Amino acid sequence: VPRLRRLAGSTSVVRRRVLRIAAMPESEVDQIAAPVYSRFENPKTTILGAAGQVELHLVAQAAAEAEADARIEALAAALRAVLPGRIFSEDGRELPQVVVDLLRERGLTLALAESCTGGLLSARLTDVAGVSAVLERAFVTYSNRAKAEELGVEPGLVERVGAVSEEVAAAMAAGARAAAKTDVGVGITGIAGPDGGTSEKPVGLVYVALAGAVGDAVRRSLFPGNRERVRFQATQVALEMLRRGLLELPPP
């Protein structure tokens, strides 16, 4: 009878929060987070991993709202401490929305140059309402001719180091920014598969570059999975690089 009364009790409050982390393998997140969340009986934590994104679902129960909120916040704070700067959302927003919000707050404009992702980064960003204030234009430069004509990527550079290289990713980011006259440029080049891989440059190899107001940077990744997963993970890395770069700028 006491058990039944507790389950049906009108004073029981449930609070949920989802902590999202991008561009970090589930195994790595769980290795860091499990020692923390397993110390807590309440909230209960479930870890959900997908390509390019990991979610920690926290569910707290208490007699009153304030206690449930406090329990959620205590665990969230402990997780923030072991994953500094890596939790991009606790309020339901997905990564493209977070990046668009940061760009808008800082009054910065963006241009994209995509090769292997073929417009997927642009499509994900433009699914956010109000993105037109920040995204000036995007180029999908599948061919080397398009990379040269639209972005000014030297054909000699492509011949020397290959279209899938740190140097070409950087030149694409800088070229998109220069063509569009924006504050920030992003360049992505890689091998999404299933064909086109070599032993030196296998399927899943992707370079993502930033140029401009968030600093110049290139990141090399080797993603597992099929074409769709490689492409999605590449956009997650680009968005996460943008997010972290934007957070380092002084807020408006």
Place this chain on the structure above:
Amino acid sequence: VPRLRRLAGSTSVVRRRVLRIAAMPESEVDQIAAPVYSRFENPKTTILGAAGQVELHLVAQAAAEAEADARIEALAAALRAVLPGRIFSEDGRELPQVVVDLLRERGLTLALAESCTGGLLSARLTDVAGVSAVLERAFVTYSNRAKAEELGVEPGLVERVGAVSEEVAAAMAAGARAAAKTDVGVGITGIAGPDGGTSEKPVGLVYVALAGAVGDAVRRSLFPGNRERVRFQATQVALEMLRRGLLELPPP
């Protein structure tokens, strides 16, 4: 006992086929198809509708493969007759794959200029492996400056008729084709929402234009639904216009 025997019978064969139709409302497809498929007890037909695509799922049962195949084919032929040229796939392929296959077979190259779809058409096409043989480049020209600089769309034209217009869609398609030197160009401009609509140009209004080897054409659509659905339906219309234009060209 006879009923149990039939269900467990090892001679019973099941055959399925999915007929796909794009850019046509489910109610319209069903009005045309129901009088046909309801005449058939076997195969059984289920109609599934989503934004921009309708599927007819045919399931036939028979004692032998040949009979099940013949039953499926009889109904499929009857449906083809009442929906002439509108069924884009009976073999599991989705619309982007069908369009890429048609372009490859005919040896034609493609350039895209997207405004309201923001790269979604490019992203859907480049999800198809081997697309690099046909997609030369794509432009996401959110701003009017990008439309002018990348596609040669006259600022005076945009001022006169508005960025969301038949004329600007046509100029975007022609401009993408000219910039990329491809056989075919596609232009898309519209109002995906939730903001930006007026009584004259409401949310959901989209113009899709083709230029080049498949002929010049513009189609005006008014799509229901939210931003995501409007954008997806716009890409379906563009792909279906391409598919029908390509089918009218002499095969290779």
